[in-house]
Amino acid sequence: NAGVTQTPKFQVLKTGQSMTLQCAQDMNHNSMYWYRQDPGMGLRLIYYSASEGTTDKGEVPNGYNVSRLNKREFSLRLESAAPSQTSVYFCASNKQGMGNQPQHFGDGTRLSIL
Amino acid sequence: AQTVTQSQPEMSVQEAETVTLSCTYDTSESDYYLFWYKQPPSRQMILVIRQEAYKQQNATENRFSVNFQKAAKSFSLKISDSQLGDAAMYFCAYRSVPLNRDDKIIFGKGTRLHILP
Numbered sequence: 001n002a003g004v005t006q007t008p009k010f011q012v013l014k015t016g017q018s019m020t021l022q023c024a025q026d027m028n029h030n031s032m033y034w035y036r037q038d039p040g041m042g043l044r045l046i047y048y049s050a051s052e053g054t055t056d057k058g059e060v061p062n063g064y065n066v067s068r069l070n071k072r073e074f075s076l077r078l079e080s081a082a083p084s085q086t087s088v089y090f091c092a093s094n095k096q097g098m099g100n101q102p103q104h105f106g107d108g109t110r111l112s113i114l
Numbered sequence: 115a116q117t118v119t120q121s122q123p124e125m126s127v128q129e130a131e132t133v134t135l136s137c138t139y140d141t142s143e144s145d146y147y148l149f150w151y152k153q154p155p156s157r158q159m160i161l162v163i164r165q166e167a168y169k170q171q172n173a174t175e176n177r178f179s180v181n182f183q184k185a186a187k188s189f190s191l192k193i194s195d196s197q198l199g200d201a202a203m204y205f206c207a208y209r210s211v212p213l214n215r216d217d218k219i220i221f222g223k224g225t226r227l228h229i230l231p
Contacts, residue, residue, distance in 0.1 A: 022185060031217050040123070042205060042223035050217050058218065088157065094219075097149045099211050100166050105159035 002026050006091050006106035011083045013113050020034065021076040021109050023091030030096035032065060032074035033058075033103070036087040049074055050096060081113045116141045118208050120222035127196045128230050134181075135191045135225045137206030148182070148189045149207040153224075154199075162204070165189065193227075199230045 004025045013019055025032065030051045035043040045058030051069040063085060065077045074093075078085055088110050092103040117140045127133035139148070150162040165173045165182050172180050177194045193200055206222040 033219075039231075040223060042120075045218060049219075058215040058223060090159065092159075096217055099209055100164055102151075102161040103159075103163060104147055108157045 001014035004091055004093055004104050004106040006089075006109050008108065008109060010110050011112070013078075013111070015081060015083060015113060017081050018077065018079050019081065020078075021091075021111075022073070023075065023090055023106060024073045025091075025093040025104070026072065026096075027093060027104065028071070029104070030071070031094050033092045034064075034076045035090045035092065036060065036085075037090060037108070046071050046076065046099065048091075083092070083113045085111065086113045087111060116119065116143075116146075116208050116220050118206055118220050118222040120206055120225050124226045124228065126228040126230055127193075129196055129198060130154075130156070131196055132192060132194045133196055133227065135193075135204055135227065137189045137191070137207075137222055139187050139189065139206075139208050139220075141187065141210075143210055145211050147209040147211075148180075149209070149219075150178070150180070150189075150191045151205045151207060152200075152219075153169045153203040153205065154201070156162065159205075163191065196229050198229050198231065201227060203227075 007022045033048040034046040047066040049055045052071045088108045091106040094103045119138045146167045148165045152160045163175045179192045181190045203224045209219045
């Protein structure tokens, strides 16, 4: 029972490089999310997708793009990485329409931009 | 827009004692859901407890309980008989009643809890 799987777990990039963070869930959830976690800032929503084919901006979308490839997969892309994007990134999913159901989180990706 | 405030960035408690973590939120909605998550050093996000706003009874899960005051928009977490394994970052979260594409969950900034042996 894998739940939410994120890859990679760690990554170091140079400023200006691009990369894609991958996320997949096997719980047949409709809604998927990308958050970033910074010290003292909690979890801030970058983008979310309520269903396959739809994506919406969250609180801090600038510098990121997302793709909801299918129901299982939701990727986050940094086109031109900046040091301000150094953070821990979490992917999450939950059942749509079931408000009392918690989000299920991946283990996070620690991303450092030099 | 809804907001969630955790006013205590850090707290400490002696092992076996009781500690209460505060959370307040701002909303104009009458129906919603509230959660407490625990994040240990492993970075995993673990659900601790949940509360439906329409329920007056406070939720409990073993040593964890909440004091839900809807009128005051307060949702505090009480940990009884604190254990070393309770040391973690704790996040309070608010979820509106999901409506189609609008299904966001708002997190507070967290409270780091230290357990003193």
